[in-house]
Amino acid sequence: MSEFWLTLYVLAWPVIVAGVLYVLGKAFIQEILEARREGRPLI
């Protein structure tokens, strides 16, 4: 594998993890707000 592809290979994973973090964070905040609005415990 060339230097370029190896670099991409190593750095792609933290980028994907950042994407997952965003999805989870957005959902978590929505659930907190919804629980508050409905007056029920988060869990």
Added chain:
Amino acid sequence: MVPDGAGLHQLGSWTVIALLVLFYGGTLLMTVFIGRKNENADGYMTAGNKVGFGISAGSMTATWIWASSMYASDTSGYTYGISGPIHYGLWGALMILFIYPFGKRIRAVAPKAHTLAEVIYARHGKSSQLMLAGSNLVGSMVSITSNFIAGGALIALLSPFSFTQGIVFIGGGILLYSLWSGFRASVLTDAAQVFAMLGAVVIIIPVVFFAAGGPDMFVTGAANLTPQQSNFFSSDAFLNQGAPYIAAVLAYAIGNQTIAQRLFAVREDLIKKTFVTATVGYGATIIGIGMLGVMALYAGVAPLDGDTNNLIPQMAATYLNPVLLGVFLIMIIGALSSTADSDLSAMSSIMMADVYGQNIAKQGKANPKTMLFIGRITMVVATGAGLYFASGRLNILDLLVFVGALWGALVFPVIASFYWQKVTNKAFTVSVLVALAMFLPVRFGWISMAGPAGIVVDVLSVAGIGVVLGLMAFGFFGLKVAKIVAVVAMVAAAPFAIGFLHDYAVLSGSLVAYAVSTIVCWLMCFRNTKTFDFSTIKDRIGDFDNRAEANHGTPEPLLETKA
């Protein structure tokens, strides 16, 4: 930071104490926030069966990322080169993905279940249930011990504290925040811990990459790799790491109560989304961490004391500044804590529902308060046992191998039990025991593989390949496709596997377990004329707190009517 004798930088005692107090103190505060004076037994086990996507996906991701998975991926990257982390992280991620179609079926059959073993009890009876529950307990105990060892070793390496001090702090911290609210605490704290873990990965991987030399290290360090290590399609990596792990995918998915617990907890319509997200989150995180091992290989780093488990802390202590080293410590502590608290919840739910609820309490008369007490005592005992085994640094890997084989033997009987009316309790139990009896001599080399024995093992392994791939296909595409995939896989694998695969004891042992349990179970059931009404399962499993929904009537088995 205080340099130690080995040339690695350490964090000072007060810094480590402050980080651990911040982590466990913060986690404890979260659980106090959700704690109730009178906890509910069902909530202690499955948090009400309606957990949202964000929390359940975060929890599933955090639970599956344990310290050992990070260390193992790193070792795989260092040992097998550039494809190593893929052969650990990818297949490990698929363990989460492949369970969800079966999970939807199990949830439809038993929406109010607390453990998989509880559903197996309703389907078959005691012996099958206790076999699965027993294996779940042992697996969780191994996981807890392993995580304590990882934490103790890390604290000992990165601080002036001893290994024993490290494990006591970690064990105590985890027990403290898990004890009162059980699974509810586990899931919520997991969701928070996942942000710390994944956030750390996003920062640490690029920082180490550029600190170690960036793209230039692939040029200057290329000579450090063997041809197999620099090959993305390395057969070495596939046969020694990937293939055994593929074979373990369904086994770990079925055998691990932490996954099943989340299957029962999440809102039913969110199962697919939750598990797909957790698959991507886990896979990317663990493969990313494995890149540290690959970078170590290119950079010519020799593991301390020749132990590749030291690679991750070594790379961190070499290339990270004090602040990021603290972030790294939190990442590892988060990984092991989120898994250990899930294992404590899993063990407590098994003791509550399977041991007490189904086997000790009279039918329909399980006392929720007693259940809660049992659940909490289980956590205390499990933590104590984990600390005892960890402090002795007992070699638990052989136990993990045994448990993995038991799970492999359970896969077909468990899955078939939810779809095929003809599976009986006797077939379930006998097939698992026979498979285990066949697995042991193959895995541990008790018999010579020269001659006919080797050929028999290879033929069974080929059958095992068909079973594994067939079951994976069955979950997503149904029986017809599964049969085609199984046959094609066996025909394709046979010329390469026969005469050869028995040399790989780990892989062939697992495949033999799958094949034998499937063949024996099928032979004992296919002529069975009795059937089973799956709709009776949900009548037998309900909330323990709501007596109106609990099981009623005579304790008898399983309604089997002639076809």
